[in-house]
Amino acid sequence: MTNRLLALLGRHIDRQLLWLAAALLVIGVITLYSASGENLDRVAAQILNAVVALTVMWIVANTPLHYLSRIALPVYVVGLTMLIGVALFGEVVNGARRWLNLGFTRVQPSELMKIAVPLMLAWYFDRYEAVLRLRNFLIGAVLLVVPVVLVVRQPDLGTALLIAAAGFYVLFLAGLSWKILLGLAVTAGASLPMLWTALHDYQRQRVLTLLDPSQDPLGAGYHTIQSTIALGSGGVFGKGWLNGTQAHLDFLPERTTDFIFAVFSEEFGLVGNMVLLVLFLLVIARGLVITANAPTLFTRLLAGAVTLTFFTYAFVNMGMVSGVLPVVGVPLPLISYGGTSLVTILFGIGLLMSIHTHRRLVQT
């Protein structure tokens, strides 16, 4: 009886992805216990977040794909409307206009766009599957650039980066011509000075700081310097769980959220880092396998974008903590404390599961 119930519950759950996500979540909770200063309330809150996010994942995994393709446009429109709403009447928290008060609750529409943009683009390209022209890519680009610009202006560089990456992956996988890609790269290079002037002061500062953290050791460079010390002092085997001095003596900022990797790396060393890299790689590999086997253009594009976005999360976060990328607000997927990012990530994994398990059902 219970076996049958389990089988029913797990019908659309990809075992490999589930175990990998579970392993990462466990590592995250263990690290959080240390990073939070052995704060059990914080750990309990994160476990609750995980339960909610896993539930979301289960629901998404069990959702047939045609529902998803049907909601792509409405979700995108709602998301974009709310983003415009944020720009007009958003609440300013910590100097950034990111939240929209809906009366009954406050939402951060930019988070929704991380899913809505690739969903929308995948749906759009799927719709014009047979006759993809340059025009379609131009429209796709507009669909992508408008929300990205709105998020950059909030300002929220980390989220904008992830939305842009997700959208770009769809364009890339949909077959954006190499000439255009090359042209884009050249244009990007040429427009760097213009982009520089368009950046906010603090964003510029972050880039400068990356180039030379010691310039401002107590200001903008502090995060990078301290996290680099945490990594470096961890050595091969790390200082051991709960023994990270950088973490426990308050030297590391944001150590439960964006910089949790520094805590992990200080306490578990290079060996721990390799385990983490392998787990992330396995998630991505599984995602790419699902993508390769996806039945339709819509699902291929969506699965590819979700998988590569997951990669972007991990790479940008670890790159920032280890001091090779600028400090942008990107959490480490499944490890960092915080319900929103957990839900977004597991929503994506749910999509992958759904794509993988529903393929036979949507054959036409």
Add this chain to the structure above:
Amino acid sequence: MNRTVELRDLQRELYYFQIRLAIAGGVVLFAFFLLFVRFVYLQIFQHSYYHLLAEQNRVSIIPVVPNRGLIVDRNGVVLASNFAAYTLEIVPSQVPDLEATIDALSRIVDVTQKDRKRFQKMLEEGPDFAGVPIRTRLNDEEVARFAAERYRFPGVEINARLFRHYPQAKIASHVIGYIGRLSEAEFDQLEADGVAQNYSKSDYIGKVGLEQRYETELRGVTGYEHVETDANGRSIRTLRSILPVSGNNLLLALDAKLQQVAERVFGDYRGALVAIEPATGGVLALVSKPGFDPNLFVDGIDPQNWDQLNNSPDHPLNNRALQGMYPPGSTFKPFMALAALELGKRTPGYTISDPGYFVLGGAGHLFRDWKAGGHGLVDLHKAIVVSCDTYFYGLAQDLGIDAIHQFIGQFGFGKETGIDIQGEVGGLLPSQDWKQKRFNQKWFMGDTISVGIGQGYDLATPLQLAVATATLASGGRVFRPHLVQQIQDSQTSELTTIEPQPVGVISLKPQNVRQVRDAMVDVTRPGGTAAWAGNGAKYPFAGKTGTAQVIGMKGQKYDESHVHERHRDHALFIGYAPADDPKIALAVLVENGGHGASTAAPIARKVIDYYLLGVEPQPIKAQVEQSDSSND
């Protein structure tokens, strides 16, 4: 569009898609490989560097100042000790606006104008990473009040510190000296001496007196605590501590009660007194008046008090006993007499007839006796008792300056005594050589005549006079005077005695010593110059009065009542008692005291009375009895 084309397109599309997916996969692998390389670089190749940084981040090394050794007199009276008190300290480099911070602090604890000025002064002197006290000796209530609001004051901290305390305050201030904050120059010196690791820049160091001279003994060895601190600089726990080793205690030869008596009997006079135990060279009392309260220096002296001490015309910070050079005047005569006997220039029976003056050679230069009309027939004994100048003028001529220099130099005149505090000057015992070198001038016989009565080029410190007197009292045994008798090890309580070894012995014939001593005893008896001061002494009291001119009175008769107070003569007295078994030898100098007999000798008498008999002195009375001996 037909179906086959569509199918072919679909396949090609799938093919292209998979190529692109593979490219993406390659990018993923490459990106992770880059991260891996970065991790290897940080965690293997740069590990030791970052390990060091992390350690420096978390571990602060805090010096633990050792207990400074105590200074105790020969009877166990504590002259310098320590007490713990809370201080409120500001680390200037961590406080952007000092004025505003101090204003805010003053709403919580009392901060007086004096405190502010002292803070300002110390701020200018010290390095800015060390805490500078804005308030010392906080009471418990103030500590509690600050603790409640400390979050408002980054860079301000409460520290329990050991303070030096001088319980006897002004008593023996010049002997004990004081400690103060380490100056930049002193720290450089410590570095040059290779002992800087025993100090931190905010430490205290002996500045003057025994505190300075015995710094090494008193200091002890600084301990260290390795304290783990968090990013806000709060200490979390002590990882390792090396306990400090307390400084050693100094047990003095000095008798604090005697010192106190000596200082009291000086009254308001300026001057100096040095009392020595002739058998050991131990300094029983060393007075320089006026003194100062060394406690003023402990927290860092405030500018107002400093100005007062430093700019006073009385120069209370000068140690007159060591640094004041005065003509010894007639106190020089006993040594001249001994030289005459030892060198065979006079016999006890040799007598002169004193007309009240001495004529030098053919030129007919006249040297007057202090007593107009002279003393009549004078032999060596009487010459000392009545302090006959004429006798010693002739004697000086017969001895010659170089013999005087050679013989009397053995008693320590003209060179430093080597006492165990710093700042001593050597005085002056002239010779032909000296004059040639100093002034490039020939020595004249007239110079010798003045030296014969302790005037002219002759200069001595009160300490030198006391040492010479002690040497005379002991029959020629020369000691290096020392204030510290024993050093007590702080760990083992073991006592190291500073052995009272004589540094030299002057070969003197006992009958000659006795001859001079008998004359000096008669000085304090009726008919002697110090008869009044010696009146009723219950022990044989050997002494000699002296007067040192402050300014020359050209052609005028010296009349004390018409001379500005600061231009009056200095009064001197040397003496020892009991004369047949000397326990104490001393020298007294009273600046502008007038005559040795009227001011200096009574001070000596009271000090010796107290030391030998335990008689508490009455406050010194003003000048009595203008006898004919009062002018010397």
